[in-house]
Amino acid sequence: MDTHAFVARLAQDLVRIDSRSSVSNLPLADRLYTELPDFEVERLEYKDPNGVNKSVLVAARGSFGLAFSGHMDTVPETGWTTDPWSGRVEEDTLFGLGSTDMKGPVASIVAAAIALPASVPVALLLTSDEETTKQGARLIARSSELARRFAPKGIVIAEPTGMVPVRGHRSHIEFTAVATGLQAHSSTGQGRNANWALIPFMADMQRLFERLRTDPALQDPAYDPPFSDFNPVIDNHGTAVNVTVPKASVRIKYRYSANVDPAPVIAAVHEAAAKHGLEVSETREGAPPELPADHPLIALASSMVGGAAPRTAPFGTDASELQALAPCVIFGPGDVAEAHKPTEKVSLSELAGAVPVFVRMATQVAGG
Numbered sequence: 464m465d466t467h468a469f470v471a472r473l474a475q476d477l478v479r480i481d482s483r484s485s486v487s488n489l490p491l492a493d494r495l496y497t498e499l500p501d502f503e504v505e506r507l508e509y510k511d512p513n514g515v516n517k518s519v520l521v522a523a524r525g526s527f528g529l530a531f532s533g534h535m536d537t538v539p540e541t542g543w544t545t546d547p548w549s550g551r552v553e554e555d556t557l558f559g560l561g562s563t564d565m566k567g568p569v570a571s572i573v574a575a576a577i578a579l580p581a582s583v584p585v586a587l588l589l590t591s592d593e594e595t596t597k598q599g600a601r602l603i604a605r606s607s608e609l610a611r612r613f614a615p616k617g618i619v620i621a622e623p624t625g626m627v628p629v630r631g632h633r634s635h636i637e638f639t640a641v642a643t644g645l646q647a648h649s650s651t652g653q654g655r656n657a658n659w660a661l662i663p664f665m666a667d668m669q670r671l672f673e674r675l676r677t678d679p680a681l682q683d684p685a686y687d688p689p690f691s692d693f694n695p696v697i698d699n700h701g702t703a704v705n706v707t708v709p710k711a712s713v714r715i716k717y718r719y720s721a722n723v724d725p726a727p728v729i730a731a732v733h734e735a736a737a738k739h740g741l742e743v744s745e746t747r748e749g750a751p752p753e754l755p756a757d758h759p760l761i762a763l764a765s766s767m768v769g770g771a772a773p774r775t776a777p778f779g780t781d782a783s784e785l786q787a788l789a790p791c792v793i794f795g796p797g798d799v800a801e802a803h804k805p806t807e808k809v810s811l812s813e814l815a816g817a818v819p820v821f822v823r824m825a826t827q828v829a830g831g
């Protein structure tokens with residue numbers, strides 16, 4: 464197999480298929496399926512919260528080996544001035560939405576799985592909705608018969624880390640707080656604007672944001688930055704300016720690492736909501752994954768790339784869900800700084816260069 468040509472063609476094909484988290488990923492799953500005739504493949508179907516049909520793939524050969532994971536979905540196409548799905552290649556660079564996060568790395572792990580001899584056990588865990596709810600990874604962790612039977616010794620989540628092993632990252636809690644008013648023409652004096660309850664709540668949230676920036680008890684010096692994000696997005700749901708706002712809501716994303724107890728932050732949000740008469744709900748990812756630097760899987764990944772020191776990351780991945788199956792290392796080709804931008808691109812030789820690294824890693828895990 465000409466690794467570079469294979470990876471370039473597959474990565475380009477994947478970029479050309481629109482698989483934003485908001486649309487169905489079935490065409491992308493179909494395309495990946497065609498590459499896996501020599502594997503046992505389990506396909507799990509589900510509907511996302513908007514009722515869109517989605518599919519995740521688990522492919523395996525043998526058991527008790529290394530598994531590789533990647534997500535099929537991408538972020539929205541915000542801000543692109545060229546076609547995000549053209550799959551344009553210029554010299555060694557593939558441009559497009561999802562090229563680095565993470566259709567390019569997905570092409571690398573598929574190439575590695577195919578390149579391995581049949582005697583080396585290997586599995587692929589191909590998820591969806593990583594960019595939104597992690598629903599695909601959760602489904603595999605909870606319900607995949609094949610993943611359970613394969614019983615991975617470790618999982619490589621091939622997100623673009625520039626082939627530096629990432630041993631842990633934060634997970635998030637998303638709070639939604641809703642203030643309710645009374646809708647009327649604003650001139651009549653009959654209404655009540657929901658923002659007058661939301662604003663004092665937000666003032667308390669600003670104090671909490673500042674506390675997260677300054678209180679070492681809520682921080683983790685093993686992460687850069689050491690403080691958590693606490694990011695509010697406010698919505699008046701399109702109310703016209705001559706109408707008292709009937710519903711004012713704020714969504715706040717809060718991230719924390721394995722060594723931080725989120726309980727004081729959760730309690731502060733709920734206390735402020737109660738004080739100002741807001742309803743608050745929350746959705747949570749799995750617990751933040753983190754392995755010690757000397758964990759065998761982390762040490763193995765480091766040894767593959769000349770002993771590069773493992774890092775931690777402020778962003779989330781499917782590891783928060785897949786760690787239920789096996790220890791996870793985040794380790795893949797490409798530059799995360801390219802991700803989520805309207806100029807996203809990836810180096811094809813970096814993608815191809817990761818393939819023999821993954822092959823060696825799976826071979827060592829199988830022998831160990």
Ligand SMILES: [Zn+2]
Binds near residue numbers: 534565622
């Ligand atoms: Zn990603």
